[in-house]
């Protein structure tokens with residue numbers, strides 16, 4: 126058994142007991158034994174090191190065996206008859222001291238949980254008691270092998286599960302929404318050749334056996350003109366604050382250095398940064414390479430990767446790169462249920478699809494003022510009946526959106542319906558009504574009504 130001499134989190138305590146049992150089992154130790162385990166501060170471990178080893182240092186773990194064993198040597202209680210504690214009839218085989226502060230620092234350094242680090246240090250101490258050491262390289266390898274086998278068996282070996290938030294930022298039109306759709310493998314965010322397509326933060330969730338990555342698509346950086354632009358800016362700031370990794374997207378067709386310098390000013394805080402050079406399918410290698418070389422000399426980021434969000438080029442490499450930097454867990458940690466691929470509901474997705482098709486079909490002056498609200502979604506009907514209001518900013522825009530003999534709105538409606546049917550895999554009847562909300566992009570109340578404000 127373990128005699129705990131200090132208070133420690135219940136879950137860690139349970140795992141330490143599992144580690145203890147596994148070591149006892151591995152070395153076929155008798156049941157009637159015990160170890161003392163203490164968690165101490167830096168000062169204490171330093172003093173112990175000084176007193177017992179004449180080393181003036183803070184270390185992570187210190188072990189004092191009370192018995193002398195060699196690896197694989199059997200421990201026989203009959204050899205220690207006189208050392209058995211009459212109170213509980215157990216033989217004390219050693220004291221282990223773990224420095225909590227060092228354990229915390231190391232867990233952060235290695236990117237795994239404190240639980241995992243403490244179990245590692247305790248198993249290390251237990252093996253020292255059993256006669257393992259790491260003075261010679263050979264012995265060290267043996268010790269670490271046994272240690273990791275024990276921890277792996279308990280599933281607290283290596284932290285396998287990766288989970289966290291990854292925010293995509295970049296100038297408008299850089300391809301952020303295209304990238305999130307590509308990485309998640311579903312249509313999460315709408316995409317268009319026009320600028321300022323994305324208006325708020327949209328989460329796209331990537332799941333596999335050993336990870337969950339919550340991608341956050343943000344509105345692109347652009348010049349502020351109306352009140353909605355302020356909200357879009359706030360959305361970007363909000364997403365950046367809560368993220369573990371930032372994907373900074375720039376366009377391979379424009380000057381790389383210029384784009385990098387412009388955007389890096391907005392991200393002065395500590396998050397891992399991956400700089401992505403997008404749209405490489407549309408550029409020549411010889412043109413991008415010299416710029417890339419120059420950029421790699423000055424860019425203060427953790428990684429640089431050329432990709433094509435549209436074609437999926439290097440997206441598998443990107444997923445592995447992200448996993449490398451995400452926090453690790455020794456259990457399955459998911460923020461969202463595995464079947465969810467976005468935080469938006471079906472109504473919101475449908476409204477965005479309609480806006481996407483409107484952006485596609487309409488001339489440049491109108492699209493930015495368009496907003497769509499799904500007012501009814503009758504799931505029980507066959508085909509599914511969907512009603513939506515398409516808002517524009519001016520009375521004069523209405524006839525343009527409707528088109529001659531209603532042809533424009535028919536085109537928008539058909540394109541929207543096909544995409545919605547593809548997403549929900551059911552037949553749909555789509556009814557779109559065109560409405561006017563004068564100058565709504567400068568109207569704080571209207572922005573809030575459309576759910577586009579940062580709460």
Ligand SMILES: Nc1nc2c(ncn2[C@@H]2O[C@H](COP(=O)(O)OP(=O)(O)OP(=O)(O)O)[C@@H](O)[C@H]2O)c(=O)[nH]1
Nearest residue numbers: 297298299300301302303317321322323345434435
């Ligand atoms: N050739 C090519 N085009 C791309 C790529 N990625 C995105 N695009 C195109 O670039 C345009 C803009 O893409 P979006 O994904 O909407 O860009 P965004 O960064 O989300 O834009 P905002 O939402 O306005 O900030 C669309 O026409 C995309 O098809 C790419 O890798 N290659």
Ligand SMILES: [Mg+2]
Nearest residue numbers: 301302322323
């Ligand atoms: Mg977008």
